[in-house]
Amino acid sequence: MTQNTDYLREKYREMDDRGETWPLNQLETATQARPTVEGREVIMLASNNYLDLANDPRLQEAAIDAIERFGVGAGSDWSIAGYTILQDELHETIASFKGTEAGLSYQTGFAVNAGLLPQLLEAGDVYVSDELNHGSIIDGIRLSPADSLVYDHSDMADLEDTLRTAREEYERIIVVTDGVFSMDGDVAKLDEIQTLAEEYDAMTYVDDCHGEGVLGEGHGITAEFGLEDDVDFQMGSFSKACGGFGGMLAGDQHVIDFAYNTSRTWLLSAGYPPAIAAANKRALEIVDDEPSRVRELWEKRDYFASELESIGFDTGNSETPIVPAMVGESTAAQKLAERLFEEGVFALAIVYPMVARGKARIRNQINVGLTDEDLNEALRVYEDVGRELDLV
Known part of the structure; x- marks a missing residue:
């Protein structure tokens, strides 16, 4: 008898017993401050939609216009027959938005890291990576023929020690870091990282997925630190x-030329629909034109984080609109998320392998569409449920 997949059933059961599985929740409306999820209207604290643009009529209008001009699908990979003028317009807007010579869009942010990182270095080179970098960075580096070294999270002394060692052994070095760390909501010390990289003749690679629209008046972490160049x-x-x-990539023109000619995720994946390209371009323009939207986001974030801490929850290392409520054990975090949802607050538990075992939390993500009433209601529920479960 040949082997079968029954072992996967047992693996899943063990994961579920540890509280390390991910329930799928169906949205029945657009993603917004108060969507309907699984038949219940809830306050949305689980979305990355920081600037409340996902349902903005201006993005809808741009997408509809693109559909009328170019249809629904791209029809092919961008490298073959799926590339339109909309992509050129988007790439020019990326470059302008990020303050670089050129820009490039990818099918996803994951596809940038998984497709580009394997191509940038060769055997005899090394990546130096923060220990809490996103899984897409980890996967991209694993696919590379280069070696990798990991430094303690945001520990600049350890980074310098690692760079000193690497400089003695390797030809090329790239320091890779998240800009905003997606599970804890803290910000990379990019100014110090860049200084150390230059001292040890290393290049720098920043994943700014949670920084755009949040840091640097919306332009991201390089704008926050004045490091666009x-x-x-x-x-x-x-x-x-x-x-x-x-996803997007910004840099010098030769970097962009190299990227789209070597990234398999770019070359061998269908281009995303024309409507997406048009909506993305319009979104960058709105972020550029409306800095007040970013400032309002920060006001809401600061209020929510302060009040959540006053209730008794530990918000960890949060410095951004990602505001965790630290719990510890996965099963306790899952129970908290379940009770929050029952009381009208949609905020998911983040458990292993997204975070280390024993460091499960609820990850709250603030968006500018939440009203003061929404935030206060969510905080009331947090206090009631936290006391009920002996978490505060």
Whole structure:
């Protein structure tokens, strides 16, 4: 008898017993401050839609116009027959938005890291990576023939020690870091990272997926630190604060030329629909034109984080609109998320392998569409449920 897949059933059961599975929740409306999820109107604290653009009528209008001009699907890979003028317009807008010579869109943010990182270095080179970098960075580096070294999270002394060692052994070095770390909501010390990289003749690669629309008056972490001309590879996402879909890369023209000619995720995946390209371009323009939207987001974030802490929850290392409520055990975090949902607050538990075992939390993500009433109601529920479960 040949082997079968029954072992996967047992693996899943063990994961579920540990509280390490992910329930799928069906939205029945657009993603917004108060969507309907599984038949219940809830306050949305689980979305990356920081600037409340996912359902913005201006993005809808741009998408509909693109459908009328170019149809629904791209028809092919961008490298073959799926490339339109909309892509050129989007790429020019990316470059302008990120303050670089050129820009490029990818099918997803994951596809940027998984497709580009394997191509940038060769055997005899090394990636130096923060220990809490996103899984897409980890996967991209694993696919590379280059070696990798990991430094303690945001520990600049350890980064310098690692770079000193790497400089003695390797030809080329790229320091890779998230801009905003997606599980804890803290910000990379990019100014110090860039200084150390230059001292040890290393390049820098920043994943800014949670920084666009949030830091640097919306332009991301390189704008926050004034490093637009210094960071070698700036990647990011349209799928979060921009309210659209896909990933982006910004840098010098030769970097972009190399990227789309070597990234298999770009070359061998269908281009995303023309409507997406048009909506993404419009989103960048709105972020650029409306800095007040970003400032309002921060006001709401600061209020929510302060009040959540006053209730008794630990918000960890949060410095951004990602505001975790630290719990510890996965089963306890899952129970908290379940009770929050029952009381009208949609905020998911983040458990292993997204975070280390024993560091499960609820990840709250604030968006500018939440009213003061929404935030206060969510905080009331947090206090009631937290006391009920002996978490505060």
